[in-house]
Amino acid sequence: LMDWAAAALLLIGGVLIAMAVGIPVAFGFLLIDLVGVVLFMGGEAGIRQLVNNAFSSVTAYTLAPIPLFLLMGELFFHTGLAVRVFDAVDKLLGRVPARLSMTTVAGGTLFAALSGSSMGNTALLGSLMVPEMSRRGYKPVLSVGPIMGTGSLAILIPPSAMAVLLGSIALIDIGKLLLAGIIPGLMLSGLYVALIVLITRIDPQAAPAFEIEAVPPAAKVQAFVFDILPMSLIIGLVIGSMLAGWATPTEAAAFGAVGVLALAAFMGRLTLAAMISATTGTLKVTVMALFIVLGSVTFSQVVAFSGASSGLIAWATGFELSPLAMLLTMFVVLLVLGCFMDQIAMMMLTVPIFFPLASSLGFDPIWFGVIVMMAMEIGYTTPPFGLLLFIMRGLAPAGMTLADIYVAAMPYLVCALIVVALLVAFPSLVTFLS
Template identity: 60%
Template structure:
């Protein structure tokens, strides 16, 4: 069987199974079993494939996923996130469009601690949009920053999706987490500049309103009590990883323990909140482990059938420059993101794109960060970006999908600008990891 026939069989089986409603991880597993039967010698090949798949789960690199997820769940379920948002709101005073800035500042902190774009968007949408609408904010000033900030969870550590991508691609988890710090902060800065520009162009988009003045001592109290501990936890985790003091797994353990201790210190750690946190983290962890299992076996089938080497040989035969090939891969990710969710995209593309990127001479950490940014952009890419529908679900009923699409556009441009900066100046991504 030719390589393109093998690739067509595997991808076709996956798409058909997904089309009839089978969960993504199970669709990959079923297609892998079919591929093992066809290409690896029937029942014996299936047994070998399953053994290899179990081996892919017995890796220490997967430990940060459940711990980072638990960290975010505790932060959300115990109300620590709400405390931080309220404090930032009081600190900004009468700044024009301050609730939009609160969304970016508080959302960046929450995205960092939660590592979940959907969770971050759902929390911000339910907390901030009704209040911003009540204050007379136009839809693009309330919805846009939330959609943008939700995507920051993908690239600012601790990011469960970054850990998953690094595991699937078999690259350094810690280096990828650290590489996202500077681009994530630059992206958050661009978001703030976008809000400032929008308020200058149309002051009525974020009307000023009276706020109760608070003294400097009270501001310091809000800052030290409700902001510094949460942000300090994140900074401490990243600093320990950058300094080589802890591994990503140990950093995740410290982070989860730190959030639990903070919740206990603030007397908001209840048994119900802890149960809900463990349940939420466990649900997503099981899905992530199924995905790792499916992706590892899919990569092996592609290699064994000759599909991956044939595809790389075919694509490099066009004699495009490495940057042109990077652009093609980036556009493929964006187009897939219009119709598929991010984990499915990773499962389809990682076994193909990373060997191709290595053959083109790209630094794989640099390439993985660009891929994460592409996934972040595709979260909000019309018509079917996942965060667009999460926002529709939590926004007031009168909010239309057209308004949500329009609000997302300036923040998509910000993300594209960060991608361009990383391509033009790789040290933006590679300086902190020391590559």
């Protein structure tokens, strides 16, 4: 048997090479899994064991919330309920400074609690808000900046498909991980509002004021009662049922999907085309997620069997760094990876190593899971390859360069780093709900 360093280099290096040559992430991991099984787990007997483990990993009950949460968000988007919510938020905000930016943060936070997808959240916000912001002369820092910042909240605020995926791969309590993301997500949303206020104070021309038609109080009440309140009730019942212990994540997700379905039908927005689009979108992402779980769980087993994970942990803890310094090192590694690869690849590559290391350092696994999700949230908008940067590039008005989008994202990344520092300083912000 080769020593742990050579095994780690072969397995991790092999995955990176597979991704570099363009093999899809899940299939790249499966390819390296097969190589690892032949080398470390006895060839044919190891492959049989790998197949058995792979089957059990994708048939786990804990994965059931993923398609249900995704269906909830897809129905919300394709039935047009999302547009109604944003219109209602816009009416309620009235004449506040940087109104469109504030609408983006408020509506985007609400949609994050229904969509479960950061990329879907960003695409919706961009398509709804960018044209009007551009027409009104908003600078990028108050147009595309809030969209990318708020778009990424879907990774934290439940129902988060990424949190379910992370919990499944890291073998931690998914319900607790979902609930643990609520406070950090709301803190981040609040910091974005404070940042927008600060920018408008420093540079009023970043969001030029414009006359809007006054909305009568009765119209505001109607918008709240018919468009915002029903969505808020669904969100409250989904999260509240988990928080109170009345429902598992799967049961809460099923309730959320049925709730949005019933609401769309009640409002006359449930069409055959919307149903087909929603179920097709859900199916595509769910199949991808199951392949990811299959590849990642088997990769974790091969890494452990080869001795690479135990060797890496012994090597890392041998430096006698403090737990805080080790946490900072892991976080920086995640930030660097976020500059060059997508969140799923980051998760599959680091979870088999980082979570056992975090456990050996005595970190609460739920708290550490939220720190990892914060790193992935930041990775969505870090140059040069943050996924949300490219989504915004496709939606940005003519004349706005990728460099402009990079600069616009930076203040919102600083907000995210402030939240991480607060979570490290006060872990109870994460753990008291879970």
